[in-house]
Amino acid sequence: MRSIALTNQKGGVAKTTTTVNLGACLAHLGKKVLLVDLDPQGNMSSWFGLDIHNLEHSMYNVFLEEVYFEEILTKTCVENLTLAPANVALAGVERILAHEKGRDLILKKRLSSMVGNYDYIMLxxxxxxxLITINALTFAKEVFIPLETKVLALNGLVTLMNTVQVVKERLNHGLEVTGIIACRFDGRTNLSNEVYNQIKERFKEKVFNTIIRENTRLAECPISGKPITLYAPESTGAADYTDLAKEVVERENRFKEIKK
Ligand SMILES: Nc1ncnc2c1ncn2[C@@H]1O[C@H](COP(=O)(O)OP(=O)(O)O)[C@@H](O)[C@H]1O
Ligand SMILES: [Mg+2]
Known part of the structure; x- marks a missing residue:
């Protein structure tokens, strides 16, 4: 089982787009995938057509230990792809648990029963x-960082890498950044190429070879209620995320080597 936090403290860099579509493509390849929505905006939950304002139970209740994690799981339109939804209530968790002892370990405790049931758990x-991101980093073994290649944001990336390092030292020795994903790539601009080259030079094999190109079909996709492979199977977006999923699977063995 691989557990992967898709993290970047910047909004709008394609975290949700990548979690949904990479998750779906891994499921299409026959992997059992669990997607966990940890964003109070609930974008991933809305994407799969849930009415997030009327969720009976969600990640909020899981954090407050009011329900078992199993109780909130929802099937999606993709076989092998399960969703743990969230909504705006989750925003309250940071404040409610701010002074709780062991607050960084809640998700790890709550998800431990799930670990054997899936090939991939993606957050x-x-x-x-x-607090929520720290919980994700404390549970996961791997971090994928989606980057928008339209802006050079190396400072933000360094801050994120430092946070991962702190969590690794204090809470989760096995944690590694195992994938940086170049998203929203516009090959017509020098900037996208320059950003990709700089990231590659600096972070080397951590950067996936697959590049996710800018694609209007991907931007339309959330309102369709489906991942890109079902909404627009012929699009470059579907092709790119399928390639990324294959590369992620190819790296399974390399990841095992790192862990030895
Ligand atoms: N490859 C892409 N091509 C076009 N639009 C994209 C692409 N990836 C993401 N987007 C759009 O960019 C915006 C931010 O993406 P999102 O996944 O919500 O980012 P985050 O979760 O990091 O905030 C959304 O409107 C999304 O549809
Ligand atoms: Mg998002």
């Missing part, structure tokens, strides 16, 4: 480095 993180 869509909020755009901050607060």
């Amino acid at each position: 869509d993180c909020p755009p901050s480095l607060g």
Whole structure:
């Protein structure tokens, strides 16, 4: 089982787009995938057509230990792809649990029973480095960082890498950044190429070879209630996320080597 937090404290860099579509493509490849929505905006939950304002139970209740994690799981339109939804209530968790002892370990405790049931558990993180993201980093073994290649944001990336390092030292020795994903790539601009080259030079094999191109079909996709492979199977977006999923699977062995 691989557990992956998709994190970047910047909003709008394609965390949710990547979690949904990479998750779906891994499921299409026959992997059993659990997607966990950790963003109070609930974008991933809305994407799969849930009425997020009327969720009976969600990640909020899981954090407050009011329900078992199993109780909130929802099937999606993709076989092998399960969703743990969230909504705005989750925003309250940071404040409610702020002074709780062991607050960084809640998700790890609550998800431990799930670990044997899936090949991939993927966590869509909020755009901050607060309590929820720290919980994700404490549970997961891997971090994927989606980057928008339209802006060079190396400072933000360094801050994120430092946070991962602190969590690794204090709470989760096995944690590694195992994938940086170049998203929203516009090959017509020099900037996208320059950003990709700089990231590649600096972070080397951590950067996936697959590049996710800018694609209007991907931007339309959330309101369709489906992942890109079902909404627009012929699009470059579907092709790119399928390639990324294959590369992620190819790296399974390399990841095992790192862990030895
Ligand atoms: N490859 C892409 N091509 C076009 N639009 C994209 C692409 N990836 C993401 N987007 C759009 O960019 C915006 C931010 O993406 P999102 O996944 O919500 O980011 P985050 O979860 O990091 O805030 C959304 O409107 C989304 O539809
Ligand atoms: Mg998001």
